[in-house]
Amino acid sequence: MSEEVKEIAFDELGLTKPLEKMTTKELRALCIEKLPMIVGASGKDKTELVQAIKDVFGIVEEQQVSPYKKQIAEIKKQIRALRAEKDEITDRAKRDRMRRKINKLKKRTRQLAKAF
Numbered sequence: 001m002s003e004e005v006k007e008i009a010f011d012e013l014g015l016t017k018p019l020e021k022m023t024t025k026e027l028r029a030l031c032i033e034k035l036p037m038i039v040g041a042s043g044k045d046k047t048e049l050v051q052a053i054k055d056v057f058g059i060v061e062e063q064q065v066s067p068y069k070k071q072i073a074e075i076k077k078q079i080r081a082l083r084a085e086k087d088e089i090t091d092r093a094k095r096d097r098m099r100r101k102i103n104k105l106k107k108r109t110r111q112l113a114k115a116f
Contacts, residue, residue: 019050027053068112075109 013034019027027049031041038052054061066072079102086098 019053024049064116066113066116068116072109072112075105075112079105079109 013030015022015030022030024046027046028041028044031038031049031053035041035053035056037056038049041049041052044052053059082098082102082105086095086102089095089098
């Protein structure tokens with residue numbers, strides 16, 4: 001029995017979602033059914049499977065830097081300064097306002113990080 005090795009393109013796989021969003025079970029099924037050149041798929045975890053598929057198709061993943069990185073760092077500096085200032089305040093109402101301001105800034109950093 002001679003098995004023919006069939007060349008397959010990444011677009012021909014018919015993926016409905018990105019590799020990183022697929023479950024381990026889906027990735028294993030994909031490797032077993034459509035990518036026989038990946039050996040040992042049933043014993044690999046998700047990160048190994050994704051990397052093996054990318055290696056087969058020559059997909060190079062490049063690290064992307066958030067465009068908001070400087071802005072987030074600046075907000076975090078403000079938060080640290082406000083926390084130090086809050087510790088020195090004895091008036092309860094002013095401390096409460098400071099706490100709310102810090103919370104708003106923290107939420108803003110989360111939004112910026114999520115936006116990318």
